[in-house]
Amino acid sequence: MPRKPEILNCQEVARSRLFRVESVDLRFSNGEERVYERLAARGSAAVLIVPMLDDKTVLLIREYGVGVEDYELGLPKGRVEAGEDPLEAANRELMEEVGYGAKSLTKLKLLSQSPNYMQHHTQVVLAQGLYPQTAEGDEPEPLIVEQYPLADLDQLVLRDDFTEARSLAALFLARAHLSR
CATH class of the missing domain: 2.40.50 (OB fold (Dihydrolipoamide Acetyltransferase, E2P))
Known part of the structure; x- marks a missing residue:
């Protein structure tokens, strides 16, 4: 090294x-x-949540991405607030963006993004045992929640409206974890 x-x-x-x-x-x-x-990083990491409605179905959200100037399908995500545990942040973001809380939250992996240019890290969290629970978020419009079979991940990655690398990596991490 x-x-x-x-x-x-x-x-x-x-x-x-x-x-x-x-x-x-x-x-x-x-x-x-x-x-x-x-x-430069501004404090805490972010979280990206893989919410499993059941053993086979992941919940995705559709929201506007100003960087790509279009609506994108991806996973719920958000910032870890100062003093907040990443798992607490994941559950909060899940409630705000998807309308569910989780009984079980598992850290899968801490990902970096463009490590040559960014200090930012994202904690990928698997959310299971979902139950209906909402919390007020900061989104400018309601997010559209879509159910997707995790078994069809190979087709999802080919879609033009699913391009975020973190979401892609997180789904592969979750599928590997769940298949053990």
């Missing part, structure tokens, strides 16, 4: 309401120096 580069300097170079951009000066073990930019 190579030795990690030495961080020579790190400073914020831009900020918006949602993002902080940092410039990071690095020196690698061979003496090479480079300047990288990254989206």
Whole structure:
């Protein structure tokens, strides 16, 4: 395993309401120096929930993604608030976005996104034993909840309205976990 580069300097170079951009000066073990930019983490990780209505059916949501300028099918997700446990955050987001709570929540894997450019991490959580329960969320419009057979995952990944990599990875992780 190579030795990690030495961080020579790190400073914020831009900020918006949602993002902080940092410039990071690095020196690698061979003496090479480079300047990288990254989206800096803002506190806690996020959660992405795989809600299983029963042993075979996952609940997906359809919501508008401004990044792709279209409605996308994916899994419920959200930010872990300061001082909140990731499993509590997952259950809260599930209630807000899908209208269910979960009796059983299992951490499957902590995922990174674009690790060369982002510090952000997402905890994938499997939610089982669902029961009807709602909570007020921050979505600008009601989300559409759709049931999908987990056995048809191979067809889901081919759909044009299902493109989010985190949701794709989470469903494969959940399918592997559930098949054990």
